[in-house]
Amino acid sequence: MRRKKIVSEPTSHDFRLNNSSLTSCYFIMKSKENADNTTTGISRTKDKPREILEKIMKVLLPVGISVAMLIWMTHKLNFHQIWSIITHDVDYWWLLLVMLFTMLSYSIRGIRWGYQLRAAGIPRMSVVSESVSIFSAYAINLLVPYLGEAWRCVYVTRRENAKLSTVIGTDIADRSSDLVMILLLTGIALGVASPALTRFFDEYQFGREIENILGRWELWTGIALAIGIFIICDLKYRNAKFFKGFNQSCSRMWQGFKVIFTMKGRWTYLFLTIAIWVFYFLKIYLVFFAFPFTRELLVNHPGYAYGLLPGLVAFVFGSFSMAIPSNGGLGPWNIAVMYALMLYGVGHTDAAAFSIVAWSTQTFMTILLGIYSMIYIAVTKKKHTLKMP
Numbered sequence: 001m002r003r004k005k006i007v008s009e010p011t012s013h014d015f016r017l018n019n020s021s022l023t024s025c026y027f028i029m030k031s032k033e034n035a036d037n038t039t040t041g042i043s044r045t046k047d048k049p050r051e052i053l054e055k056i057m058k059v060l061l062p063v064g065i066s067v068a069m070l071i072w073m074t075h076k077l078n079f080h081q082i083w084s085i086i087t088h089d090v091d092y093w094w095l096l097l098v099m100l101f102t103m104l105s106y107s108i109r110g111i112r113w114g115y116q117l118r119a120a121g122i123p124r125m126s127v128v129s130e131s132v133s134i135f136s137a138y139a140i141n142l143l144v145p146y147l148g149e150a151w152r153c154v155y156v157t158r159r160e161n162a163k164l165s166t167v168i169g170t171d172i173a174d175r176s177s178d179l180v181m182i183l184l185l186t187g188i189a190l191g192v193a194s195p196a197l198t199r200f201f202d203e204y205q206f207g208r209e210i211e212n213i214l215g216r217w218e219l220w221t222g223i224a225l226a227i228g229i230f231i232i233c234d235l236k237y238r239n240a241k242f243f244k245g246f247n248q249s250c251s252r253m254w255q256g257f258k259v260i261f262t263m264k265g266r267w268t269y270l271f272l273t274i275a276i277w278v279f280y281f282l283k284i285y286l287v288f289f290a291f292p293f294t295r296e297l298l299v300n301h302p303g304y305a306y307g308l309l310p311g312l313v314a315f316v317f318g319s320f321s322m323a324i325p326s327n328g329g330l331g332p333w334n335i336a337v338m339y340a341l342m343l344y345g346v347g348h349t350d351a352a353a354f355s356i357v358a359w360s361t362q363t364f365m366t367i368l369l370g371i372y373s374m375i376y377i378a379v380t381k382k383k384h385t386l387k388m389p
Helices: 024-039 045-074 079-088 092-119 127-143 147-160 164-192 194-203 205-214 217-236 241-261 266-290 292-299 308-321 332-342 348-384
Strands: none
Touching: 079 348, 092 127, 092 164, 092 241, 092 266, 092 348, 127 147, 127 348, 147 164, 164 194, 164 241, 164 266, 164 308, 194 308, 217 241, 241 266, 266 292, 266 308, 266 348, 292 348, 308 332, 332 348
C-alpha cells in the first residue's frame, strides 16, 4: 500500500516525533524550522554558531541559575543538621500522599486540556493519553525549562494530525487560566498574610531591601514610562516584525482564553481548574504534617487556621518563583518556600530541610511519571502512528 505524506499544517514540512527521549522535542522543533527555511531559500550556514550557542544556553543557563541559588541558599547552613532532620524527623507516610496528589494534579490538568482541545475541533483522546501529555511536559521541564509546553503541543499535533497553531492556542489558553488563578491566590495571600509580610520586611535584611526597592518612586515612574513608550511604538510601528508578532501572540492568547467562556463543558472546565490548584496547594500543605516544626503551626497557632495561612503563603511564593528559568524550580522554589516559612518563625535550617524534602518528593514523582510516559508512548507508538493511504 502506498503511503503519502500528510502535513499537519499547509505551510510546514513533515517532522517525526522521536519518542525515545523526552528531550527530542527541542531538536524536532529546530528541524521543522530548518525545513521551513529551506523552502524559502534562506541559508542557515552562517547562523549555525548562533543556533549552537542558543542550544547550549537553554541548557546551561537554568543549570547555572539553580546551582548559584542553591549555593546562596546553603552557604551558611549546617548540612549535618539538615541531614539529621531529613533522616530522623520526617514522617514519610505523608510524603506518599504528596506523591499521590502530584499525580492527580497532573492528570486533572491533562483532562482539563482535553476539553480545550475538543473545543478547538481536535478528536477526543483517552484520559491516559491526556495525562501522559502533562506527565511528559513536567518531566521535560526538569531538563529544560518551558520546553515541556512545546513538547506536549507537538505530541498532540502528531498524534491527532492536528494543526500545530491550533494546539498552541489551546496551550496558551491553558496557561492563561493558570495566570488568573495565581493572581487570585496572590490577592488572597496578601490579604490574609499581611502581618507576616510586615514582619518579613521589618526583620530581614533581604525583606528591607525589597521594601526599599518597591518604595522608590523612580522604579514605578520608569516602569510607567517604559510601558507608555512601548505602547506608542506599537501603535506607530504596528507592521514591524517584532510588534506584529507581539500583537498576534496577544490576540491568540485572548482568543484562546475567550473560548473558555463559550465552549461546551465550561463549568466542568472551571471545576477542574479549581481542583488542579487545590491539589497543587495540598502538595505543599501536606508536607507540613511531615515535620515536627511545621506541625506546630497546625496545632499551636489558632490564628494560622490550622496551618492553612502559612501553607498558602508558601504556595504562592513558590508559584511565583517558577517564573525564574531553572530546572524544575530547583533553587528559586526552595528559597521562596524557605523564606515563606521563616515568616512564621520556622528556623533557617528547618525551613531549608522542608523545602528540600518537599521539592525532592514532587520531583521524584515527576521523574517516575516521565518514565511511565516514555514507556506508554513507546508501546502505543505503532498504534497511534498516523496511517496514510
